[in-house]
Each structure stands twice: as structure tokens, then as C-alpha cells.
Amino acid sequence: MGAVEEEWAVLMRAAMAGDEAAYRAFLTAVTPSIRATARRNLGRFGLGASEAEDVVQDTLLAIHLKRQTWDQDRPIGPWISAIARNKFIDLMRRRGRNAQVPIEDVAESLAAEDSDVTLDNYDVHRMLDNLNEKQRNVVRSLAIEGVSVRQTAERLNMTEGAIRVTLHRAVKALAMIYREQKK
Amino acid sequence: MKTDDLITALVADRAAKPPKPKAAIMAAAAGGAVIAAVLFLSIIGFRNDIAAAVETYRFLFKFVVTLTLAASAIALALQVLRPEASPGRWLWGIAIAPGLLLLAVVAELVVMPSATWMPRLIGTNARVCLTVIPLLSIVPLTAFLWALRQGAPARPGLAGALAGLGAGGIAATLYASHCTDDSPLFVMTWYSLAIGLVTLVGYLAGKRWLAW
Numbered sequence: 001m002g003a004v005e006e007e008w009a010v011l012m013r014a015a016m017a018g019d020e021a022a023y024r025a026f027l028t029a030v031t032p033s034i035r036a037t038a039r040r041n042l043g044r045f046g047l048g049a050s051e052a053e054d055v056v057q058d059t060l061l062a063i064h065l066k067r068q069t070w071d072q073d074r075p076i077g078p079w080i081s082a083i084a085r086n087k088f089i090d091l092m093r094r095r096g097r098n099a100q101v102p103i104e105d106v107a108e109s110l111a112a113e114d115s116d117v118t119l120d121n122y123d124v125h126r127m128l129d130n131l132n133e134k135q136r137n138v139v140r141s142l143a144i145e146g147v148s149v150r151q152t153a154e155r156l157n158m159t160e161g162a163i164r165v166t167l168h169r170a171v172k173a174l175a176m177i178y179r180e181q182k183k
Numbered sequence: 184m185k186t187d188d189l190i191t192a193l194v195a196d197r198a199a200k201p202p203k204p205k206a207a208i209m210a211a212a213a214g215g216a217v218i219a220a221v222l223f224l225s226i227i228g229f230r231n232d233i234a235a236a237v238e239t240y241r242f243l244f245k246f247v248v249t250l251t252l253a254a255s256a257i258a259l260a261l262q263v264l265r266p267e268a269s270p271g272r273w274l275w276g277i278a279i280a281p282g283l284l285l286l287a288v289v290a291e292l293v294v295m296p297s298a299t300w301m302p303r304l305i306g307t308n309a310r311v312c313l314t315v316i317p318l319l320s321i322v323p324l325t326a327f328l329w330a331l332r333q334g335a336p337a338r339p340g341l342a343g344a345l346a347g348l349g350a351g352g353i354a355a356t357l358y359a360s361h362c363t364d365d366s367p368l369f370v371m372t373w374y375s376l377a378i379g380l381v382t383l384v385g386y387l388a389g390k391r392w393l394a395w
Contacts (some may be wrong), residue, residue: 027190062395066335068203069265082267082337086395121325127184135318142284144184164197164309171196176187179394 004033005077005107013072027060034084036058036109041101042086053093054178057127058087077177092176130177135170138163148165205329206263212257216322216353218352223319223357230363235287241365244287249359252280252378253352260327260345263332270341277348281375287367296297306364309373316377317384318356320347323368324381328388343389344382351378 004016008030015023038055042048062083070079076142084106092099141152142163153160202210208287234241262268292300308314325348336342355374364373 018197024190024194027193028187031186031190035321040288053186056186057184060186060189060193060336064196064395066266068201069331074265074267078267079265083335085267086335086337094342127189139184139192142195143188146191149195153310159355164195171192174184174192179372 001076002107003053005075007103008107009072009149010072010077010078010095012067016067016072027063030063030080030106031056031060031105033109034080037081037084037104037106038088040102040109044095045092045099047095054101055084056090058090058175059177061089061178062170064171064173077105077128081106082103087178094178127174131170131173135173139170142167204330204331204334205261208257208261208327208332211323211326211330212349212353214252215326215350218322219353220357223361227315227358227361229360232363233360236363236365239365241367243360243365245359245365245370245374247288247357248280248284249352249356249374250278251283251352253349253356255279256349256352258344260331260342260349262337263338263342263345264331266335266337268337273284273291275356277345279316280352284367284371284375287353288371291367300368301365302371303366304368306366306369306373308362308364309369309379311344311378312358312362312373313380314366315358316354316374317381320350320355320381323353324385324388326350328385328392329373331389331393332395336389336393339395340390344386344394346380346389347382347385350385351381354381367370 008026011022011026011029015026023149027158035052035056037147038052038059039049042051042055063080064084068074075150081104085103088101092101095114128139131139137156138152141147141155142149149163152158153163156163194297230236259270259273262270262273291303295303318367324346327349328343331346340364357361357367359374
């Protein structure tokens with residue numbers, strides 16, 4: 001197991017035990033590698049890197065919703081790679097192509113290019129369109145404006161529990177957006 | 184939505200921790216089997232001569248086949264729920280139960296005169312077999328599909344088919360204690376058809392509902 005992968009595994013184990021900071025660090029650490037792999041795969045099929053962020057966000061959503069399928073005794077790299085590959089194949093299918101994608105090790109993907117690109121480019125605009133108003137308000141407040149759960153609850157006149165439930169439904173809805181495009 | 188914002192949303196989303204998929208499979212197997220058994224005992228029940236039947240090899244062998252099938256399907260289902268799993272040669276595990284059955288069929292053909300082959304194959308319960316096994320499979324199959332939805336199978340159709348095989352194996356185990364046709368010739372023909380049907384339903388359901 002490579003050093004990168006070991007580091008991801010340590011973070012994810014802590015995250016699964018409830019450490020939110022470790023979870024953020026984990027998701028932030030894997031993202032550039034997933035992005036680099038997605039770009040390379042897109043290039044292989046003559047598609048522009050602009051679609052990479054679709055794959056990245058779809059992959060992050062799947063990693064999140066399926067995090068219990070990582071067996072903590074097994075290496076995490078192949079698990080992430082398999083999810084990323086599945087989501088790339090989904091993207092290709094949405095484009096009406098049945099892609100044969102080689103199994104690539106996301107942990108081996110160098111993402112040096114990432115440091116000098118402004119993150120503003122990575123905006124999947126239509127993501128929020130498919131949420132209902134309540135979900136959109138919660139996601140906008142928590143994620144985009146970075147307001148805490150408690151303040152969001154006060155602002156939207158909801159309980160903290162209701163905020164969490166709404167957020168969870170919103171996350172599931174975001175994952176469904178990609179699934180519905182496929183059909 | 185920016186990817187960084189998405190990450191913030193995911194980190195904040197600690198609402199409901201999904202069940203662990205392996206535990207879900209085991210719960211589905213246990214729960215599905217118990218409910219199917221209760222249905223079986225309250226509606227159909229054991230055959231009348233079961234006390235005598237348990238002393239015959241043919242009767243007991245039916246359970247060897249059906250339990251082996253259920254166990255191998257469940258063992259494989261536990262594997263394929265991980266997205267990176269490549270079951271590969273483990274898939275041959277599914278062939279153990281049919282392989283055992285095939286050996287029993289050969290033994291049956293050797294020891295029984297050829298005139299009895301067809302009557303033994305046709306049996307007297309074919310229609311009941313084809314009805315009861317799929318019906319008893321419904322609850323276990325639904326439970327397995329729910330459990331596999333907690334997983335992330337790379338091949339949803341395969342995962343669904345394994346759910347069908349496992350459910351069919353459980354249902355056939357129960358039905359075997361009711362059925363008076365014990366010849367391997369009967370089992371090979373009608374049990375296979377009934378379990379095959381459940382497997383096909385599982386495959387189609389898997390393609391539809393187990394993709395993620």
C-alpha cells in the first residue's frame with residue numbers, strides 16, 4: 001500500500017468513527033486524484049476536461065453514501081478507484097457510449113496541475129436546480145455560505161434535527177440527479 | 184455547486200448512518216428465512232410421513248443441495264456488495280450445489296431401472312413445486328435486494344441474481360420438507376426450474392434497483 005493510500009485510510013477510519021475534520025480532510029485529499037483520473041479518462045475518449053467535475057462530484061456523492069461498503073481491513077485505494085470508474089462509466093453512458101475503461105489506481109494519479117487552477121472553475125451549476133426549495137435553502141446556507149447548523153436552524157426557523165434530515169435528503173437527491181440523467 | 188461546497192455538505196451530513204451492508208445481508212438471510220418458514224409451516228407444512236422420510240438418503244440429500252446453494256449464494260453476495268470486489272473464480276462456488284446434484288442424478292440412473300426414470304422425473308408435485316418455491320422466495324428475495332442496496336455492487340445484475348439464488352435456496356429447503364418426490368431426477372428438473380425463475384427475477388430486479 002502506498003503512503004498516499006495509507007494516509008487516506010487513516011483519515012477515513014477516523015471519519016467513520018465520527019471525526020468530522022478527518023472526513024473533510026479525507027474528501028479534500030482524494031478529490032484532486034479523482035479529478036486527475038477523470039480528466040485522463042475523458043481525454044482518452046476525446047472529451048474535454050470540462051466534464052471532469054461532473055464525475056468528481058458524482059464520485060464524492062457515491063463515496064459518501066456508500067462509505068459503509070469500505071471494509072476497513074482492506075486497502076482503500078481500490079475501493080475509491082472502483083467507485084470513480086463506475087461513475088465515469090455512468091457519465092459515458094449518459095453520453096450514449098458504452099465505455100471500456102481500464103481499471104486505474106486513483107491513488108497513483110498525480111494531481112500537480114491542481115494547485116494552480118482556481119477552484120472557481122469547478123462549478124456544476126445545475127446541481128442545485130433539482131432540489132426543492134427547502135433543501136436548496138439548507139444546502140445553500142450550510143455548504144455555500146458556510147453557516148453552522150445551529151445558525152442555519154435559527155435562520156430558517158427549523159430545528160437542528162430537521163436541518164440534518166433535510167440535508168440528508170438533499171444529498172440523496174443530488175446523487176439521484178446523475179442517475180436520472182442516465183435513464 | 185462547487186466541489187468544495189459539496190464536500191462541506193457531505194461532511195455536515197451525518198444524519199442517518201446507513202446499516203453495514205454485511206450485517207444487512209446476514210439480517211436479510213435470517214429474517215427472510217424465518218418469515219418464509221413461518222409462512223411455510225402455517226400454510227403448507229411438512230409432509231405427513233416426514234418421520235420415515237428423514238431416514239432415507241434421497242430425502243436428506245435434497246437438503247444438502249438446497250442448503251449448499253443458499254450458503255454459496257449468500258457467501259458470494261457478501262463479496263459482491265463491495266464495489267471493488269472481483270469475484271472471478273469464486274463464482275465457481277455457485278457450481279457446487281448443481282455439481283453435487285449431477286452426481287446424485289448419475290447415481291440414480293445407475294441404481295434405478297430405466298423404466299422408472301421418467302416417472303421419477305415427472306413426479307407428482309411438479310406444479311406445486313413450481314408454485315410454492317417462487318412464492319416462498321418473495322420475502323427472502325425482497326430482503327436480500329434491500330440488503331444489497333446498502334452495498335455498492337459493481338455488477339448489479341449479478342448481485343440480483345445471487346439474491347435470487349439465495350432466496351430460491353431458502354425457499355427450496357423449506358419446500359423440500361413438504362415434497363414427496365425425492366428422486367434427484369425430480370429435483371434436477373423442477374427445483375432447478377423454480378429456482379432458475381427466482382434467479383431470473385432477481386437478475387432483472389438487480390439491474391433495475393441495485394445500480395448506484
